[in-house]
Each structure stands twice: as structure tokens, then as C-alpha cells.
Amino acid sequence: MNHSPAHPSQTDLSSDEVAFAQASQKARLRRRIMPVLGVASVLLLWAALVYWLKVPPFIAPSPQMVAVTLWDKSGLLWTNLVPTMIESVAGFLLGNLAAIVIATVFVHKKTLEEAFFPVVVVINTIPVVAKAPILVLLLGNGMEPKIAIAALICFFPTLVNMVRGLESVNPQAMELMRVLSASKREVFFKLRLPHSLPYLFSALKIAASTAVIGAIVGEWIGSTLGIGALIIQATYAFDSALLYATVIVGSCFSMSFFLLISLIERLALRQTSQQNS
């Protein structure tokens, strides 16, 4: 047999292998640089268009103006980001917790699932922008309606995924649990819950960005503070630079939230990721 050893040491790399290592390093570098170049060229195009077409600042700002605004008004932006952060994270926690609990109840009480799942579906068909005024009337002008909207928007995808995750366990594994005389509680914690985690996390990743959308939409209606309120104020004041800066801050937060959940997912599902991907 003349196959190469499993772990070649650095010294006996053939020239082919060296070339391969260099090529793959180059490919890695390329993957890093290309998106940066892409973003840079879009920014450049944006700046060029604003400059050549002499777009007035109340229609669209130049990227430099947005950068300056981000710096100059960082205090204002931060003050408005904090409530949005609190609302979306609170809504995220509340909505997903409710979804997980209700999914658990549905799995154990089929009659409740049959009776109330259609209700949940109907509530979900109401668009967020329509739900928002209803909740503002119900819950007033504080953070509560925004949290409620963010929670509602997270709730549905998580509920659906969690029910599917808890129910789609291998029927033979269920029979095994019965042969072992496992209690319902043991079946839940040893089998259903770990099985549902990949389903749960794919829902949580969606919820991480939709919760922020929910909070912002909530702030559009009768609010004076928050990213959503600032967007409305900047628009009516024709302060396009502030509008763009606000949007950028909002989406940066949304992105970080998503990345955080992805990171937690990777830590939680280290072993099963290969199995379920």
C-alpha cells in the first residue's frame, strides 16, 4: 500500500501540497477581501451619484454626511437605541418563552392543540402594522405595547417549529422509552427537548431579527423615543442624514442580536450539528 500517512509532518510536504496550501490560503483571503471590496464600491457609487446628480440633502445624504452624523449625533442615536434594545430583547424573551411553554402543553394535550392552534394561526395572519395600533390602545404609550408586538412577532414561528421539533422524534425511540418505563417527564427532557433544539434555534434566529422589526414598528405609533420614533422624526424633518444613520444603527443592532443567537446555537448544538445539517 502506498497511501500517505494520516498526519504528515510539516517537513515532508511535497511541492504539490505546498502549492495546495498556498492556493487554499489565497482562496480564504479572497473570501474575506471580496465582500469588503463590494461594500466599498457600493459606497463609492452612492457618493458619486449624490455628487454628480447634485441630490439635495433633504432627499438623500452622501455617505460622508451619514458618517459625520453617526459621529456627531452618537449621543442621540444611543439614547434612542437603548429603549429599542430593551423592547426587542424583552419581547424576544417573552414571545419565545411563551411559544416554548405553549408548544410543550400542545404536545402533551392534543385536544388543546386542536382547539387553539387555529386561533394562533388567525392571530398570525393579522399584519404587524395592523396589530400595533390595537396593542397601543390596549397597553398605552410606554414600552409595553412595543414589547408585546415584538413578542407576538417572535411567537408564531417559534411555536410552529417547537411543536414540530417536539413531535417529530423517532417513533422507535419513543417505543424504547416505553420499554424502559420512562415517565412523561423523562421522555420530555431526555428525548423530545434535546431533539427539538435544532428546530428551536432555527426559529430563534428568525425571531432575533423580527423582534427588532416588531419593536421599531411599535415605536412608529405615538412614541417619542426609540429607533422607530427617530426614523419618523427624521423623515418629517427631512433630515435624511439622521434617517440613514438611524437605520444603520438599527440594523447593526439587529445583526449583532442575530449573531449572538447563532453563537449560542453553535455552542449548544456542537455535537448534533453534523447530524442535523
Place this chain on the structure above:
Amino acid sequence: MASHDYAVSCQNVTVRFVTEERAVTALDDVSFTVPAGGFLTLLGPSGCGKSTLLRVVADLITPGSGTVEVLGKTAAQARMDRSLGFVFQDAALLPWRTALENVALPLEVGGGLKPSSRFTSPRDLLALVGLSGWEQSYPHQLSGGMRQRVAIARALLGGPRLLLMDEPFGALDEMTRDRLNEELRRIWAETGTSILFVTHSVYEAAYLGEQVLVLSPNPGRVVRQVTIDLPRERSLALRDTPHFVEIAAELRAMLGKVTP
């Protein structure tokens, strides 16, 4: 013979399933026994209710009529006493647990093992099925045959006196299947556990079983319980002897009469 001399004793067992369109009789008046320490294979075409019969013995399905006695107890009592081990067609391992953690599952649920149990070490059982050194591997890192070995080790934890196996090697390639057949005979001899083994392979049924229960389909009925006249020590080469071929032909002829 007193009833506790049997590992399993089924008398006049009938099982009906009601589906949305019609009622199906899966088992019709089935009676058979497995002697203590015996190895009985259930052989029949698909639809003969052999998996159903195995689930009746495991207390996963309650028969409509008839009596089932497992080790002198009711099936439910035997299950709760952990007198049964079950090996499924699909290994049914939990993908987030290592091989060792999978074997240890019976320790963690249903009140764990009885104090008097034999085979209480998951590590020793993995060694028994030839998987020393694979304790920390996850199911997706193991081959199909290795996964089934883990499932067998898990079923043997606590030293059940009866092992129920539902076509455990059905999805494996022939070479792996042959090797596991040989090893299962060895495990049976080493552990002294009674085994009830479902298969649709004539060769597997004859090679593994001390006795073969031949079933006919639609509805599932017993054709005959045949005693296999082969030595206790069996190697795969045995399957090429004229005597084995004769036995297989006999079983096949019985199946031929019942399969349209």
C-alpha cells in the same frame, strides 16, 4: 412444565387494528412459547404481523384477546421489572449522546436498574459487542453495523432475561449482517438471555434460531413452530453444508405455501 420455565408464552393472541378505512386483523389466534434460555426466530413475509407480535410481548401493544406471559409475569410487569431488552430495526440511538451515553440511557430513566441486576457497566457491554475504544463516538461517526451493536449493548444493560429484536440487521449490508449474526449467537451463549428475533430472511431465521416460528400473512397466523436441528456452536460456514441448505429449503417451502 410450569409456566415460568418459559421465557414467553402466548396463548390465542388476537390483535385488530382499526384504520380510517377498515379494520385489519394483524394477528389471529396466535399461540407459541419460547423456552427459558431459548432462541426463537419469527419468520414470515411482510404483513404477517411478526413485528406486532414482538410488540405484544414487549407490552407496546395490548392484544384484543388472548394471554401473554413473559417470564411467568404479565407483559406489563416484565417490562416494568426491566426483564425485557428491545432492539429496533433502526438503531434508535440519540444523536446528541455518545455511544457510552446511549448505552447508559436505561440507567437514567424509568427508575434505573433493579439492585440485583447483572451487566450494570455500559463500558463492559460496549466491550461485549466489540466496541471498546468507541465509547466517546457520536452515532453519526459510527457505521450502521456499529450503531446496531450500540443498540444491542443498550438493550443488554441490566441483564434482561429476554431480548426482543425487530429485524435489527435488516438495513445492513450482507457482510456486516453475517458478522453480526455470528456475534449474536456468541452473545446469546455468553449471556444466557432468551431471544425472540424477527426476520424475513430464511437464512437468518435458520442460522440464528434454535427454533423458528413460521407465520402466514393476512391475517397473521402460525404455520408451524420448527425446531432447528443444528449444533449449538455455529459458524457461518455451516450455512454451506447440505444439511443447512435442506433446512432452509424446508422453511422456504413452508413460506411458499402461504405467500401468494
